[in-house]
Amino acid sequence: MIAALRLELRRSRMLALWLGVVVVLYAGGITLFYPVVLTNAAEYEKLMTIYPKELMAAFGIEGSLSDQGTFLNSYVFQFLWPLVAAIAAILMATRVAADADSGFLDGPLSTRLPRVRYLASGIAGQVVALAALAATMVGAIVVVDLLIEPNFPTGRVILAGVHALAMAMAIAGVTTFLTIVFLDRGKAGGLAAGILIVMYLLRILAAISPNMADLSRLSAFRYFDLKVLIDTGAYPLGDTLLYLAAAVGGWLLALWAFRRRDLAA
Protein backbone atom coordinates (compact mmCIF):
# COMPACT_ATOMS: atom_id res chain seq x y z
CA MET A 1 0.00 0.00 0.00
CA ILE A 2 2.91 2.30 0.75
CA ALA A 3 4.21 1.83 -2.80
CA ALA A 4 0.78 2.65 -4.22
CA LEU A 5 0.49 5.76 -2.04
CA ARG A 6 4.00 6.87 -2.97
CA LEU A 7 3.15 6.54 -6.64
CA GLU A 8 -0.11 8.47 -6.19
CA LEU A 9 1.76 11.29 -4.50
CA ARG A 10 4.32 11.32 -7.25
CA ARG A 11 1.60 11.47 -9.89
CA SER A 12 -0.03 14.40 -8.09
CA ARG A 13 3.24 16.27 -7.74
CA MET A 14 3.17 18.21 -10.99
CA LEU A 15 -0.53 19.02 -10.72
CA ALA A 16 -0.06 20.30 -7.17
CA LEU A 17 3.06 22.19 -8.19
CA TRP A 18 1.45 24.10 -11.05
CA LEU A 19 -1.77 24.78 -9.20
CA GLY A 20 0.38 25.80 -6.25
CA VAL A 21 2.16 28.35 -8.43
CA VAL A 22 -1.20 29.76 -9.52
CA VAL A 23 -2.39 29.86 -5.92
CA VAL A 24 0.75 31.60 -4.68
CA LEU A 25 0.69 34.17 -7.47
CA TYR A 26 -3.00 34.90 -7.09
CA ALA A 27 -3.44 34.71 -3.30
CA GLY A 28 -0.13 36.48 -2.69
CA GLY A 29 -0.86 39.09 -5.34
CA ILE A 30 -4.33 39.83 -4.02
CA THR A 31 -3.00 40.12 -0.49
CA LEU A 32 -0.36 42.54 -1.75
CA PHE A 33 -3.20 44.56 -3.22
CA TYR A 34 -5.01 44.91 0.10
CA PRO A 35 -3.12 48.04 1.32
CA VAL A 36 -4.13 49.74 -1.95
CA VAL A 37 -7.77 48.93 -1.14
CA LEU A 38 -7.32 50.35 2.35
CA THR A 39 -5.71 53.53 1.05
CA ASN A 40 -8.44 54.06 -1.49
CA ALA A 41 -11.31 52.69 0.56
CA ALA A 42 -13.64 55.59 -0.17
CA GLU A 43 -13.21 55.25 -3.93
CA TYR A 44 -13.80 51.51 -3.75
CA GLU A 45 -16.97 51.98 -1.70
CA LYS A 46 -18.19 54.41 -4.32
CA LEU A 47 -17.33 51.99 -7.09
CA MET A 48 -19.21 49.19 -5.40
CA THR A 49 -22.40 51.20 -5.30
CA ILE A 50 -22.54 50.99 -9.10
CA TYR A 51 -23.47 47.29 -8.88
CA PRO A 52 -26.71 45.95 -7.40
CA LYS A 53 -26.23 44.89 -3.81
CA GLU A 54 -27.80 41.47 -4.48
CA LEU A 55 -25.41 40.79 -7.34
CA MET A 56 -22.42 41.64 -5.18
CA ALA A 57 -23.77 39.40 -2.44
CA ALA A 58 -24.16 36.62 -4.96
CA PHE A 59 -20.41 36.72 -5.48
CA GLY A 60 -19.69 36.89 -1.77
CA ILE A 61 -19.07 40.63 -1.61
CA GLU A 62 -21.08 41.95 1.28
CA GLY A 63 -19.99 44.96 3.28
CA SER A 64 -16.89 47.02 2.75
CA LEU A 65 -13.98 45.68 0.72
CA SER A 66 -11.65 47.30 3.19
CA ASP A 67 -13.01 44.82 5.69
CA GLN A 68 -10.52 41.93 5.98
CA GLY A 69 -13.16 39.21 6.03
CA THR A 70 -14.97 40.58 3.00
CA PHE A 71 -11.73 41.09 1.12
CA LEU A 72 -10.25 37.64 1.67
CA ASN A 73 -13.60 35.85 1.43
CA SER A 74 -14.61 37.41 -1.86
CA TYR A 75 -11.26 37.66 -3.64
CA VAL A 76 -9.50 34.53 -2.45
CA PHE A 77 -11.72 31.97 -0.80
CA GLN A 78 -14.85 32.35 -2.91
CA PHE A 79 -13.13 33.01 -6.20
CA LEU A 80 -9.75 31.30 -6.33
CA TRP A 81 -10.30 28.31 -4.10
CA PRO A 82 -13.44 26.78 -5.65
CA LEU A 83 -11.71 26.81 -9.03
CA VAL A 84 -8.45 25.34 -7.76
CA ALA A 85 -10.20 22.83 -5.52
CA ALA A 86 -12.52 21.67 -8.30
CA ILE A 87 -9.72 21.29 -10.84
CA ALA A 88 -7.43 19.43 -8.45
CA ALA A 89 -10.12 17.25 -6.90
CA ILE A 90 -11.72 16.26 -10.19
CA LEU A 91 -8.42 15.51 -11.93
CA MET A 92 -7.16 13.39 -9.04
CA ALA A 93 -10.43 11.66 -8.23
CA THR A 94 -11.06 10.56 -11.81
CA ARG A 95 -7.56 9.19 -12.27
CA VAL A 96 -8.62 5.64 -11.44
CA ALA A 97 -11.00 5.68 -14.41
CA ALA A 98 -8.24 6.88 -16.72
CA ASP A 99 -6.05 4.05 -15.38
CA ALA A 100 -8.78 1.52 -16.04
CA ASP A 101 -9.20 2.85 -19.56
CA SER A 102 -5.48 2.73 -20.35
CA GLY A 103 -5.08 -0.74 -18.86
CA PHE A 104 -2.65 0.45 -16.18
CA LEU A 105 -5.07 -0.63 -13.46
CA ASP A 106 -4.82 -4.30 -14.48
CA GLY A 107 -1.22 -4.39 -13.25
CA PRO A 108 -1.64 -3.37 -9.62
CA LEU A 109 -5.01 -5.12 -9.33
CA SER A 110 -3.50 -8.42 -10.40
CA THR A 111 -1.20 -8.36 -7.39
CA ARG A 112 -1.87 -9.27 -3.78
CA LEU A 113 -2.88 -5.68 -3.06
CA PRO A 114 -6.65 -5.66 -2.40
CA ARG A 115 -8.68 -3.23 -4.46
CA VAL A 116 -9.86 -1.34 -1.40
CA ARG A 117 -6.30 -0.61 -0.34
CA TYR A 118 -5.35 0.44 -3.84
CA LEU A 119 -8.19 2.96 -4.04
CA ALA A 120 -7.56 4.05 -0.45
CA SER A 121 -4.01 4.94 -1.51
CA GLY A 122 -5.44 7.13 -4.23
CA ILE A 123 -7.80 8.79 -1.76
CA ALA A 124 -4.96 9.41 0.67
CA GLY A 125 -3.04 10.97 -2.21
CA GLN A 126 -5.99 13.26 -2.93
CA VAL A 127 -6.13 14.41 0.69
CA VAL A 128 -2.40 15.10 0.85
CA ALA A 129 -2.37 17.06 -2.42
CA LEU A 130 -5.47 19.09 -1.51
CA ALA A 131 -4.03 19.81 1.94
CA ALA A 132 -0.81 20.97 0.30
CA LEU A 133 -2.75 23.33 -1.96
CA ALA A 134 -4.83 24.71 0.93
CA ALA A 135 -1.66 25.19 2.97
CA THR A 136 -0.02 26.92 0.00
CA MET A 137 -2.94 29.33 -0.32
CA VAL A 138 -2.97 30.14 3.38
CA GLY A 139 0.81 30.29 3.42
CA ALA A 140 0.89 32.80 0.57
CA ILE A 141 -1.55 35.07 2.42
CA VAL A 142 0.32 34.76 5.71
CA VAL A 143 3.76 35.35 4.19
CA VAL A 144 2.64 38.42 2.26
CA ASP A 145 0.86 39.58 5.39
CA LEU A 146 4.13 39.34 7.30
CA LEU A 147 5.92 41.32 4.59
CA ILE A 148 3.48 44.20 4.15
CA GLU A 149 1.67 44.06 7.47
CA PRO A 150 -1.98 44.47 6.59
CA ASN A 151 -2.34 42.51 9.84
CA PHE A 152 -4.69 39.78 8.77
CA PRO A 153 -5.66 37.52 11.68
CA THR A 154 -3.26 34.67 10.97
CA GLY A 155 -5.01 32.08 13.12
CA ARG A 156 -8.37 32.78 11.51
CA VAL A 157 -6.88 32.64 8.02
CA ILE A 158 -5.41 29.23 8.88
CA LEU A 159 -8.82 28.07 10.14
CA ALA A 160 -10.33 29.34 6.90
CA GLY A 161 -7.80 27.14 5.13
CA VAL A 162 -9.02 24.16 7.13
CA HIS A 163 -12.59 24.84 6.06
CA ALA A 164 -11.44 25.30 2.47
CA LEU A 165 -9.72 21.92 2.63
CA ALA A 166 -12.91 20.30 3.87
CA MET A 167 -14.79 21.82 0.95
CA ALA A 168 -12.23 20.49 -1.56
CA MET A 169 -12.37 17.06 0.08
CA ALA A 170 -16.15 17.04 -0.38
CA ILE A 171 -15.70 17.61 -4.12
CA ALA A 172 -13.06 14.87 -4.24
CA GLY A 173 -15.16 12.40 -2.26
CA VAL A 174 -18.26 12.77 -4.38
CA THR A 175 -16.23 12.75 -7.61
CA THR A 176 -14.41 9.58 -6.54
CA PHE A 177 -17.75 7.87 -6.04
CA LEU A 178 -19.01 9.04 -9.43
CA THR A 179 -15.77 7.81 -10.97
CA ILE A 180 -16.21 4.31 -9.59
CA VAL A 181 -19.84 4.24 -10.68
CA PHE A 182 -19.11 5.23 -14.28
CA LEU A 183 -15.47 4.12 -14.54
CA ASP A 184 -15.20 6.78 -17.21
CA ARG A 185 -13.12 9.87 -16.62
CA GLY A 186 -15.09 12.03 -19.03
CA LYS A 187 -18.48 11.13 -17.63
CA ALA A 188 -17.51 11.33 -13.96
CA GLY A 189 -15.47 14.52 -14.32
CA GLY A 190 -18.07 16.16 -16.52
CA LEU A 191 -20.88 15.30 -14.15
CA ALA A 192 -18.95 16.53 -11.12
CA ALA A 193 -18.07 19.79 -12.88
CA GLY A 194 -21.66 20.16 -14.05
CA ILE A 195 -23.02 19.69 -10.55
CA LEU A 196 -20.60 22.32 -9.23
CA ILE A 197 -21.56 24.82 -11.91
CA VAL A 198 -25.27 24.26 -11.25
CA MET A 199 -24.67 24.71 -7.51
CA TYR A 200 -22.75 27.91 -8.15
CA LEU A 201 -25.55 29.26 -10.34
CA LEU A 202 -28.15 28.25 -7.76
CA ARG A 203 -26.30 30.26 -5.17
CA ILE A 204 -26.23 33.32 -7.43
CA LEU A 205 -29.87 32.88 -8.39
CA ALA A 206 -30.91 32.55 -4.76
CA ALA A 207 -29.00 35.73 -3.83
CA ILE A 208 -30.42 37.77 -6.70
CA SER A 209 -34.02 36.63 -6.25
CA PRO A 210 -35.16 36.66 -2.62
CA ASN A 211 -38.19 34.48 -3.44
CA MET A 212 -35.77 31.77 -4.58
CA ALA A 213 -33.55 32.08 -1.53
CA ASP A 214 -34.29 28.54 -0.44
CA LEU A 215 -32.54 27.23 -3.55
CA SER A 216 -29.24 28.13 -1.97
CA ARG A 217 -29.73 25.25 0.45
CA LEU A 218 -29.06 22.94 -2.48
CA SER A 219 -25.76 24.60 -3.18
CA ALA A 220 -22.53 23.45 -1.57
CA PHE A 221 -21.24 27.02 -1.92
CA ARG A 222 -23.80 28.25 0.60
CA TYR A 223 -21.67 26.58 3.26
CA PHE A 224 -18.48 28.25 2.10
CA ASP A 225 -18.72 31.75 3.48
CA LEU A 226 -15.61 32.63 5.48
CA LYS A 227 -16.23 36.32 6.09
CA VAL A 228 -17.59 35.83 9.60
CA LEU A 229 -14.77 33.45 10.52
CA ILE A 230 -12.08 35.90 9.43
CA ASP A 231 -13.80 38.90 11.00
CA THR A 232 -14.92 37.35 14.27
CA GLY A 233 -13.18 34.02 14.66
CA ALA A 234 -16.49 32.12 14.79
CA TYR A 235 -15.62 28.83 13.12
CA PRO A 236 -18.35 27.30 10.90
CA LEU A 237 -18.01 23.85 12.46
CA GLY A 238 -21.38 22.65 11.19
CA ASP A 239 -20.46 23.55 7.63
CA THR A 240 -17.09 21.84 7.93
CA LEU A 241 -18.74 18.71 9.28
CA LEU A 242 -21.21 18.80 6.41
CA TYR A 243 -18.36 18.91 3.89
CA LEU A 244 -16.49 16.17 5.72
CA ALA A 245 -19.62 14.02 5.77
CA ALA A 246 -19.93 14.42 1.99
CA ALA A 247 -16.23 13.65 1.55
CA VAL A 248 -16.08 10.62 3.78
CA GLY A 249 -19.45 9.38 2.53
CA GLY A 250 -18.32 9.64 -1.09
CA TRP A 251 -15.04 7.90 -0.40
CA LEU A 252 -16.61 5.10 1.63
CA LEU A 253 -19.23 4.48 -1.04
CA ALA A 254 -16.50 4.50 -3.67
CA LEU A 255 -14.43 1.97 -1.71
CA TRP A 256 -17.46 -0.24 -1.21
CA ALA A 257 -18.42 -0.09 -4.88
CA PHE A 258 -14.87 -0.57 -6.15
CA ARG A 259 -14.46 -3.74 -4.11
CA ARG A 260 -16.96 -5.52 -6.35
CA ARG A 261 -16.73 -3.39 -9.48
CA ASP A 262 -16.54 -5.19 -12.78
CA LEU A 263 -13.68 -3.45 -14.54
CA ALA A 264 -15.15 -3.89 -17.99
CA ALA A 265 -15.10 -0.60 -19.83
Next chain:
Amino acid sequence: MDAAVLTRGLTKCFGSKCAVDALDLEIAPGEIFGLVGPDGAGKTTTIRLLLGLLRPTAGRSTVLGHDSWQDAPAAHVGLAYVSSDPAYLGQLTAAEQLDYMASLRGLPKGAWRRVAERFELDPTVQVRKLSGGNRKKVGVVQAFMGEEPLLVMDEPTSGLDPLMQREFLTLVSEARAAGRTVFLSSHNLPEVERACDRVGIIREGRLVDVSTVSDLRASHWRSVSLELAAPPPAGFFELPNVRVVSASARDVHLMVQGDMNPLLRRLAAIEVGDISITTLEIEDVFLKLYDGSPASATGQGPE
Protein backbone atom coordinates in the same frame (compact mmCIF):
# COMPACT_ATOMS: atom_id res chain seq x y z
CA MET B 1 -3.74 -31.96 -6.21
CA ASP B 2 -5.90 -28.91 -7.00
CA ALA B 3 -5.81 -27.61 -10.52
CA ALA B 4 -3.72 -24.48 -10.94
CA VAL B 5 -6.50 -23.02 -13.06
CA LEU B 6 -10.03 -24.36 -13.21
CA THR B 7 -13.05 -22.94 -14.96
CA ARG B 8 -16.53 -24.38 -14.99
CA GLY B 9 -19.12 -22.91 -17.32
CA LEU B 10 -17.26 -19.63 -17.21
CA THR B 11 -19.22 -17.08 -19.18
CA LYS B 12 -18.84 -13.38 -19.72
CA CYS B 13 -21.34 -11.48 -21.80
CA PHE B 14 -21.31 -7.82 -22.75
CA GLY B 15 -24.90 -7.06 -23.58
CA SER B 16 -26.17 -9.75 -25.92
CA LYS B 17 -22.68 -10.82 -27.04
CA CYS B 18 -20.79 -13.37 -25.02
CA ALA B 19 -17.04 -12.90 -25.22
CA VAL B 20 -16.51 -16.10 -23.24
CA ASP B 21 -19.17 -18.78 -23.40
CA ALA B 22 -19.38 -21.72 -20.97
CA LEU B 23 -15.65 -22.26 -20.80
CA ASP B 24 -14.54 -25.46 -19.08
CA LEU B 25 -10.83 -25.68 -18.58
CA GLU B 26 -8.48 -27.40 -16.20
CA ILE B 27 -4.77 -26.73 -16.06
CA ALA B 28 -2.66 -28.93 -13.85
CA PRO B 29 0.12 -27.56 -11.65
CA GLY B 30 3.37 -27.49 -13.58
CA GLU B 31 1.66 -27.53 -16.94
CA ILE B 32 2.41 -25.09 -19.75
CA PHE B 33 -0.91 -24.30 -21.38
CA GLY B 34 -1.52 -22.14 -24.41
CA LEU B 35 -4.86 -20.58 -25.24
CA VAL B 36 -4.92 -19.89 -28.93
CA GLY B 37 -7.30 -17.84 -30.99
CA PRO B 38 -7.46 -14.83 -33.24
CA ASP B 39 -8.16 -11.32 -32.06
CA GLY B 40 -11.59 -11.09 -30.50
CA ALA B 41 -11.84 -14.82 -29.78
CA GLY B 42 -12.09 -14.22 -26.02
CA LYS B 43 -8.52 -14.85 -24.86
CA THR B 44 -8.03 -11.56 -23.03
CA THR B 45 -11.52 -11.70 -21.52
CA THR B 46 -10.76 -15.20 -20.23
CA ILE B 47 -7.55 -13.97 -18.63
CA ARG B 48 -9.24 -10.91 -17.10
CA LEU B 49 -11.89 -13.22 -15.64
CA LEU B 50 -9.16 -15.42 -14.16
CA LEU B 51 -7.56 -12.34 -12.63
CA GLY B 52 -10.83 -11.24 -11.04
CA LEU B 53 -10.90 -8.02 -13.01
CA LEU B 54 -14.20 -8.96 -14.62
CA ARG B 55 -17.23 -10.42 -12.93
CA PRO B 56 -18.42 -13.62 -14.62
CA THR B 57 -21.93 -13.54 -16.05
CA ALA B 58 -22.20 -17.23 -15.21
CA GLY B 59 -19.97 -20.05 -14.04
CA ARG B 60 -16.88 -19.74 -11.92
CA SER B 61 -13.15 -20.05 -12.00
CA THR B 62 -10.50 -20.79 -9.45
CA VAL B 63 -6.85 -19.86 -9.53
CA LEU B 64 -4.55 -21.85 -7.24
CA GLY B 65 -7.63 -23.01 -5.38
CA HIS B 66 -9.07 -19.54 -4.78
CA ASP B 67 -12.20 -18.23 -6.42
CA SER B 68 -10.87 -15.69 -8.86
CA TRP B 69 -13.74 -13.24 -8.37
CA GLN B 70 -14.65 -13.68 -4.70
CA ASP B 71 -11.14 -14.12 -3.39
CA ALA B 72 -8.97 -12.39 -5.96
CA PRO B 73 -6.18 -11.02 -3.72
CA ALA B 74 -5.55 -14.51 -2.28
CA ALA B 75 -5.37 -15.92 -5.81
CA HIS B 76 -3.00 -13.14 -6.82
CA VAL B 77 -0.47 -13.99 -4.11
CA GLY B 78 0.83 -16.88 -6.21
CA LEU B 79 0.46 -15.28 -9.59
CA ALA B 80 2.42 -13.07 -11.96
CA TYR B 81 0.73 -11.45 -14.91
CA VAL B 82 1.60 -9.56 -18.04
CA SER B 83 -1.09 -8.07 -20.24
CA SER B 84 -1.13 -8.13 -24.03
CA ASP B 85 -0.70 -4.39 -24.18
CA PRO B 86 1.02 -3.39 -20.95
CA ALA B 87 0.17 0.14 -19.86
CA TYR B 88 2.67 2.06 -17.78
CA LEU B 89 2.96 5.53 -16.39
CA GLY B 90 4.98 7.37 -18.98
CA GLN B 91 6.91 9.46 -16.49
CA LEU B 92 8.39 6.40 -14.78
CA THR B 93 11.57 4.76 -15.94
CA ALA B 94 11.43 1.05 -16.66
CA ALA B 95 13.30 0.47 -13.38
CA GLU B 96 10.77 2.51 -11.42
CA GLN B 97 7.85 0.73 -13.05
CA LEU B 98 9.41 -2.65 -12.30
CA ASP B 99 10.24 -1.69 -8.72
CA TYR B 100 6.67 -0.49 -8.25
CA MET B 101 5.23 -3.80 -9.40
CA ALA B 102 7.87 -5.72 -7.43
CA SER B 103 6.83 -3.86 -4.31
CA LEU B 104 3.14 -4.64 -4.87
CA ARG B 105 4.04 -8.31 -5.33
CA GLY B 106 6.14 -8.40 -2.18
CA LEU B 107 9.42 -8.76 -4.07
CA PRO B 108 12.60 -6.91 -3.14
CA LYS B 109 13.64 -3.79 -5.00
CA GLY B 110 15.70 -4.68 -8.06
CA ALA B 111 14.29 -8.22 -8.26
CA TRP B 112 13.93 -7.66 -11.99
CA ARG B 113 17.62 -7.02 -12.77
CA ARG B 114 18.58 -10.60 -13.62
CA VAL B 115 15.76 -11.02 -16.14
CA ALA B 116 16.16 -7.50 -17.51
CA GLU B 117 19.78 -8.27 -18.39
CA ARG B 118 18.72 -11.36 -20.30
CA PHE B 119 16.32 -9.22 -22.31
CA GLU B 120 18.90 -6.45 -22.77
CA LEU B 121 16.45 -3.97 -21.33
CA ASP B 122 17.81 -0.53 -20.45
CA PRO B 123 16.01 0.19 -17.17
CA THR B 124 17.03 3.83 -17.03
CA VAL B 125 14.85 4.94 -19.95
CA GLN B 126 11.47 6.52 -19.29
CA VAL B 127 8.71 4.14 -20.35
CA ARG B 128 7.18 6.74 -22.67
CA LYS B 129 10.42 6.79 -24.66
CA LEU B 130 10.56 3.03 -25.14
CA SER B 131 9.65 1.39 -28.44
CA GLY B 132 6.73 -1.01 -28.55
CA GLY B 133 9.06 -4.00 -28.38
CA ASN B 134 10.92 -2.62 -25.39
CA ARG B 135 7.67 -1.84 -23.62
CA LYS B 136 6.74 -5.46 -24.14
CA LYS B 137 10.08 -6.48 -22.68
CA VAL B 138 9.21 -4.56 -19.52
CA GLY B 139 6.04 -6.62 -19.26
CA VAL B 140 7.80 -9.92 -19.77
CA VAL B 141 10.53 -8.99 -17.30
CA GLN B 142 7.78 -8.03 -14.86
CA ALA B 143 6.18 -11.46 -15.26
CA PHE B 144 9.39 -13.41 -14.77
CA MET B 145 11.00 -11.33 -12.03
CA GLY B 146 9.44 -13.36 -9.21
CA GLU B 147 9.05 -17.01 -8.39
CA GLU B 148 5.26 -17.19 -8.24
CA PRO B 149 3.91 -20.67 -9.00
CA LEU B 150 1.59 -19.40 -11.74
CA LEU B 151 2.45 -17.18 -14.70
CA VAL B 152 -0.43 -15.71 -16.65
CA MET B 153 0.64 -14.03 -19.86
CA ASP B 154 -1.56 -12.50 -22.51
CA GLU B 155 0.20 -12.59 -25.87
CA PRO B 156 3.58 -12.20 -24.22
CA THR B 157 5.77 -12.20 -27.29
CA SER B 158 3.82 -10.03 -29.70
CA GLY B 159 6.17 -7.20 -30.57
CA LEU B 160 9.31 -9.00 -29.38
CA ASP B 161 12.02 -9.60 -31.94
CA PRO B 162 12.96 -13.24 -32.75
CA LEU B 163 15.98 -13.24 -30.44
CA MET B 164 13.88 -12.05 -27.53
CA GLN B 165 11.16 -14.52 -28.41
CA ARG B 166 13.77 -17.24 -28.12
CA GLU B 167 14.83 -15.89 -24.75
CA PHE B 168 11.20 -15.91 -23.71
CA LEU B 169 10.87 -19.56 -24.69
CA THR B 170 14.00 -20.34 -22.67
CA LEU B 171 12.43 -18.68 -19.65
CA VAL B 172 9.27 -20.72 -20.14
CA SER B 173 11.38 -23.88 -20.25
CA GLU B 174 13.06 -22.82 -17.03
CA ALA B 175 9.65 -22.20 -15.48
CA ARG B 176 8.59 -25.70 -16.55
CA ALA B 177 11.75 -27.17 -15.02
CA ALA B 178 11.01 -25.30 -11.79
CA GLY B 179 7.53 -26.82 -11.69
CA ARG B 180 5.74 -23.54 -12.31
CA THR B 181 2.48 -23.38 -14.21
CA VAL B 182 2.27 -21.15 -17.26
CA PHE B 183 -0.96 -20.02 -18.85
CA LEU B 184 -0.35 -18.01 -21.96
CA SER B 185 -2.55 -16.77 -24.72
CA SER B 186 -1.32 -16.21 -28.21
CA HIS B 187 -2.18 -16.07 -31.82
CA ASN B 188 1.43 -16.96 -32.60
CA LEU B 189 1.03 -20.69 -33.11
CA PRO B 190 4.66 -21.66 -33.72
CA GLU B 191 5.45 -20.05 -30.37
CA VAL B 192 2.70 -22.04 -28.65
CA GLU B 193 3.90 -25.17 -30.40
CA ARG B 194 7.37 -24.68 -29.02
CA ALA B 195 6.40 -23.51 -25.57
CA CYS B 196 3.33 -25.45 -24.49
CA ASP B 197 2.38 -28.93 -23.35
CA ARG B 198 -1.28 -28.47 -24.23
CA VAL B 199 -3.19 -26.09 -26.40
CA GLY B 200 -6.74 -24.89 -26.13
CA ILE B 201 -8.28 -23.33 -29.17
CA ILE B 202 -10.88 -20.69 -28.51
CA ARG B 203 -13.27 -19.43 -31.10
CA GLU B 204 -15.97 -16.85 -30.58
CA GLY B 205 -15.70 -17.39 -26.84
CA ARG B 206 -16.03 -21.14 -26.97
CA LEU B 207 -13.28 -23.65 -26.39
CA VAL B 208 -13.40 -25.74 -29.56
CA ASP B 209 -10.46 -28.03 -28.97
CA VAL B 210 -8.02 -28.92 -26.22
CA SER B 211 -5.21 -31.30 -26.97
CA THR B 212 -1.50 -31.79 -26.69
CA VAL B 213 0.53 -30.13 -29.38
CA SER B 214 1.55 -33.48 -30.88
CA ASP B 215 -2.03 -34.79 -30.81
CA LEU B 216 -3.25 -31.63 -32.40
CA ARG B 217 -0.88 -32.08 -35.27
CA ALA B 218 -1.39 -35.85 -35.59
CA SER B 219 -5.14 -35.73 -35.55
CA HIS B 220 -5.33 -33.13 -38.18
CA TRP B 221 -4.17 -32.76 -41.68
CA ARG B 222 -1.29 -33.40 -44.06
CA SER B 223 -1.06 -31.87 -47.47
CA VAL B 224 -0.16 -34.41 -50.22
CA SER B 225 0.75 -33.32 -53.75
CA LEU B 226 1.05 -36.01 -56.40
CA GLU B 227 2.35 -35.99 -59.94
CA LEU B 228 0.99 -39.11 -61.64
CA ALA B 229 2.24 -40.88 -64.76
CA ALA B 230 -1.34 -41.36 -65.95
CA PRO B 231 -4.75 -40.13 -64.89
CA PRO B 232 -6.06 -42.23 -61.95
CA PRO B 233 -9.20 -44.33 -62.21
CA ALA B 234 -12.42 -42.65 -61.13
CA GLY B 235 -12.93 -42.70 -57.36
CA PHE B 236 -9.34 -43.80 -56.85
CA PHE B 237 -8.82 -41.46 -53.87
CA GLU B 238 -12.09 -42.22 -52.13
CA LEU B 239 -10.80 -43.07 -48.69
CA PRO B 240 -12.38 -42.17 -45.34
CA ASN B 241 -9.57 -39.86 -44.26
CA VAL B 242 -8.70 -38.34 -47.64
CA ARG B 243 -10.16 -35.27 -49.30
CA VAL B 244 -9.37 -34.24 -52.87
CA VAL B 245 -8.55 -30.55 -52.87
CA SER B 246 -7.81 -30.30 -56.59
CA ALA B 247 -7.25 -32.74 -59.42
CA SER B 248 -6.23 -32.24 -63.03
CA ALA B 249 -5.24 -35.06 -65.40
CA ARG B 250 -1.98 -35.88 -63.63
CA ASP B 251 -1.60 -33.41 -60.77
CA VAL B 252 -3.55 -34.14 -57.63
CA HIS B 253 -3.63 -32.26 -54.34
CA LEU B 254 -5.00 -34.15 -51.37
CA MET B 255 -5.54 -33.49 -47.68
CA VAL B 256 -5.07 -36.50 -45.44
CA GLN B 257 -6.18 -36.70 -41.84
CA GLY B 258 -4.21 -38.87 -39.46
CA ASP B 259 -2.97 -42.24 -40.71
CA MET B 260 -1.21 -42.11 -44.10
CA ASN B 261 -1.05 -45.90 -44.66
CA PRO B 262 -4.38 -46.40 -46.48
CA LEU B 263 -3.38 -43.78 -49.04
CA LEU B 264 0.15 -45.14 -49.44
CA ARG B 265 -1.17 -48.65 -49.99
CA ARG B 266 -3.49 -47.38 -52.69
CA LEU B 267 -0.75 -45.34 -54.36
CA ALA B 268 1.38 -48.49 -54.63
CA ALA B 269 -1.00 -49.68 -57.32
CA ILE B 270 -0.24 -46.84 -59.72
CA GLU B 271 2.83 -45.14 -61.09
CA VAL B 272 3.64 -41.98 -59.20
CA GLY B 273 6.07 -39.51 -60.82
CA ASP B 274 6.55 -37.37 -57.74
CA ILE B 275 5.07 -37.04 -54.29
CA SER B 276 5.30 -34.28 -51.72
CA ILE B 277 3.90 -34.64 -48.20
CA THR B 278 3.77 -31.65 -45.92
CA THR B 279 2.87 -31.93 -42.28
CA LEU B 280 0.73 -28.94 -41.62
CA GLU B 281 2.17 -26.46 -39.24
CA ILE B 282 -0.03 -25.87 -36.28
CA GLU B 283 -0.74 -22.52 -37.85
CA ASP B 284 -2.36 -24.22 -40.82
CA VAL B 285 -4.27 -26.51 -38.51
CA PHE B 286 -5.43 -23.49 -36.65
CA LEU B 287 -6.49 -21.72 -39.80
CA LYS B 288 -8.46 -24.75 -40.85
CA LEU B 289 -10.18 -24.86 -37.50
CA TYR B 290 -11.26 -21.31 -38.08
CA ASP B 291 -12.14 -21.77 -41.70
CA GLY B 292 -15.86 -22.25 -41.96
CA SER B 293 -18.47 -23.92 -39.88
CA PRO B 294 -18.27 -25.18 -36.31
CA ALA B 295 -18.12 -28.65 -37.84
CA SER B 296 -14.76 -27.90 -39.38
CA ALA B 297 -13.63 -26.49 -36.09
CA THR B 298 -14.07 -29.87 -34.48
CA GLY B 299 -11.81 -31.50 -37.00
CA GLN B 300 -14.36 -32.89 -39.41
CA GLY B 301 -12.29 -31.77 -42.36
CA PRO B 302 -11.55 -28.76 -44.49
CA GLU B 303 -14.30 -27.28 -46.55
